Amino acid sequence: MRIRLIGAIAVLALSVGVKGHDLFHLPDLETKGRGAPLVGEAVSASQGVVGQVDLETRPMLRVGEVLETIPGMIATQHSGSGKANQYFMRGFNLDHGTDFATWVDGMPVNMVSHGHGQGYSDLNFLIPELVETMTYAKGSYYAGVGDFASSGSASIRTLGELHDGLFKVDVGEYNHYRLLVADSIDLQSGTFLYGFERETNDGPWALPEGLDKNNFLLKYTQGDSQDYASITFMGYDADWNSTDQIPERAVTSGLISDLGFIDDTVGGESSRYSLSADWRRDHGASVTQASAYAISYDMNLWSNFTYFLEDPVNGDQFEQADDRMIYGFAVSRAFDEVSMFERDVRQTVGVQGRYDDIGNVGLYHSQARQRLSSTREDVIDQFSLGLFYDAQVAWSNSFRTSIGARGDYYDFSVDSGTAANSGSGNDFLLSPKFNAVYTLNESTEMYLSAGYGFHSNDARGTTISIDPVDGSPVDSVDPLVRSTGAEVGVRYEWNEKLNTSIALWELDLDSELLYVGDAGNTEASRPSERSGIEIANYYRFNDWVSADLDIAFTDASFTDLDPAGFEIPGAIDRVVSAGVNFSNEQGWFGSLRYRHFGERPLIEDSSVESDPFDAFNLRIGYRAERWRASVDLLNALDSDDHDITYFYESRLAGEPAQGVEDRHYHRIPPQTLKASFAWRF
DSSP states (O other): OOOTHHHHHHHHHTTOOOOOTTTTOOOOOSSOSTTSOOTTTOSSTTEEEEEHHHHTTOOOSSGGGGGGGSTTOEEEOSSOTTSOOEEEETTEEOTTTTTEEEEETTEEOEETTOSSOTTEEOOTTOOGGGEEEEEEEESSOOTTOOTTOSSEEEEEEEOSOOSSOEEEEEEETTTEEEEEEEEEEEOSSOEEEEEEEEEEEOOSSSSOOOEEEEEEEEEEEEEOSSSEEEEEEEEEEEEEEOOOOEEHHHHHTTSSOTTOOSOTTOEEEEEEEEEEEEEEEEOSSEEEEEEEEEEEEEEEEEEOSSBTSSOTTTOOOEEEEEEEEEEEEEEEEEEEEEEETTEEEEEEEEEEEEEEEEEEEEEEEEETTEEEEEEEEEEEEEEEEEEEEEEEEEOSSSEEEEEEEEEEEEEEEEEESSGGGOEEEEEEEEEEEEEEEEEEETTEEEEEEEEEEEEEOOHHHHHOOBOTTTOOBOOOOOSEEEEEEEEEEEEEEOSSSEEEEEEEEEEEESSOEEEETTTTEEEEOOOEEEEEEEEEEEEEOSSSEEEEEEEEEEEEEEOSOOTTOSOOTTOOOEEEEEEEEEOOSSEEEEEEEEEEEOOOBSSTTSSSBOOOEEEEEEEEEEEOSSEEEEEEEETTTOOOOEEEEEEEEEBOTTSOTTOEEEEEEEEOOOOEEEEEEEEEO
C-alpha cells in the first residue's frame, strides 16, 4: 500500500507550517482523557490527550507503558527494567526513542549522542500516579516540535497539586515491592507538592534482577491554569541486573530456559536529577510562556549480545558510559494582533535552545563489569537552537488552516580519544508544516496535514574518519536527517458516547537507523518509506463503563536498490490494542486490556521473521472513600511470546569461531500477580 499524499501537496508544504505554542498545544479540556471530544480543537486526526483518569485503572508492567495509551504505540523491553524501553509505532522499531520525541514538564527525555543509542528515552524517573496529562501528536506536522519527532511526540505534564495525600504500597511475585508517598501542601503564596517512590524487584528471570530504584518529585506552583509559575526538582537513581535477549538455540538445546541467561554480570546503573521552571501569562489577546531547565545525568550499562564471538577468552561484554549536563530553555508568544484578508489570525512565535555538555561518552571492552580496554572515549559539546512560527486562520465557520515553519541549527564539537575522529561541525534545516481542517458539522471534522521533520545523528558519527577498533576508513553521516510526512484524516463523534478518528498517513525518511547486533548500537543506513492506516475508537457505555479499540496497519520498505532486500528489520506491520474499563466513585473497579503486534522481518529479504505477540492484563479492585485495594494479573493467560526478537551472529562456548546466525529474543515475563493498597489522607 502506498499513499501518494506527499506529491499531491508538496508545493503547498514548501511554504507552510503548524501551530507550535507549548509544543503542540490543545485548548484546555474539562475532561482530561482519551474520551474527551477534540472536534473543533485538534489540527490533525493524530492528536490526543491522555489524563490520569486513563492511567489510574490501567494495569502496567513498566512505567514506559504510559506511552501505550497513545493509539498504535507499543513499549517492550529486551533487558533489565532499569533500562529505557524499546518502542514501536507507525512501522518503526524506534529503538529506545529515535524518531519519537518525549518531554516531561517541558524537559526533553531523548538524549542526543548518547552512550547506548541516539535519542535514548528513559522514562524510569516518572511516577505514573503524578502524571496530570499527556498530549500526543503523531506525524511531523507541528511547528513546535523538532528533533526526533518524525513519527510523533508526547508531552507529559505532572500534577501541581493533590486533593488528598496518597500512601500506596504494591507487593508482587518475584520480590516486587513498591512504596509511594505523595501529598501537596497549600501555602499562602502557592502549593507545594512532593512525591517519593521506592521500588525493588527481582523479576521472574533465572538471574535475579535486583532492581533498586528511587524517585522523588518536589514542585512549587503559583496561580491557576491560565496564569501560573512553577519550579520542579526531580530525582532518579537505580541499579539493576539484566537478562538480555538470548539465542534461540540455547533454549531449544536445553542449555538454558527461556528465562535464562548467558552472561550473569550484565546490568546497569543510572541517575537523573533535574531542576526546571515554567511560567505562563494570559494577557487576553496574547499568551506568553517561558521555561528553563538543567539536568544532571549519568549511566553505565554492561551488555553482552554476542558472548564469545570477538573475544573467545574474555568474552564480548562491553560497557557503555554516559555522563553529562543538559541546559535548555523555551519561550513562545501567541497573539491576535493582525488580520489577513479580513480574517483574524492567531500567530505563535517561539524559540527553543538546548546545550549538552557531555563530559564523557565511552565504549569499553569489559569482563564481569571490569574494564579491560577502551574502544573509544569522547567529550562532546552539542548545542541546538530552534525557531518556529505558526499562523492559524479561520477562513470561514467551517474551514481553518495552520500554516508555519521551523528552523533548526545544530553545532557540535567532538574531542575523541582517537585524534582522527575529533572534529566539529554544524548544520541547519528548514521544516515547513501545514494543517487544514474542514468542519462538516458539530460532530465531524476532516484533516489534511503535511510537513518536514528530522532526527539528529550522533555527533561522533558526523566526525568519525577511522574505525576505532581496526583503524579502517569509515564514512561519516549527515548531522541532520530529513523526514517528510503527510496524512488525511477524519474525526467523528457518533454520539455523546462514541468517537472515532481515522488517519491515512505516509512518512519518508532519508536515512534509516538499524540495530547492529554484534556491536550493540545503531548505524545510519538506507532511505525508507512507510504508509498506513490507524483507527482509534473510544466508547463510553455509561458513567462507569468504557471501552477502547485501536487498530494500526503499516507497510514499510527501503526505497533504494539493494540485493539484500527491501524489508526494514524490526518494522511491525500491525498493532491492535483494546480494553474494557469500569470505575465508580466508590465500589468495584477494573480493567481488562489486550495488546497484539504482528510478526516482523528480521533481515532485509524477510526470510527470517519474528513471531506475533499477544497478551492480556487484568486489574480488579475496590474503592472506598479513603482507601483503594486492587489486584493485577499481568500476562493473565501466561503467554510466552517475545517482547523483542533480533537475528544476528553470536558464539556460545564450544561453537565454531565464525559464530552462528540465530534468532535472539527476550520473552514477556510469565503470568505475574501483584496486589496494591492505596490510602488517601
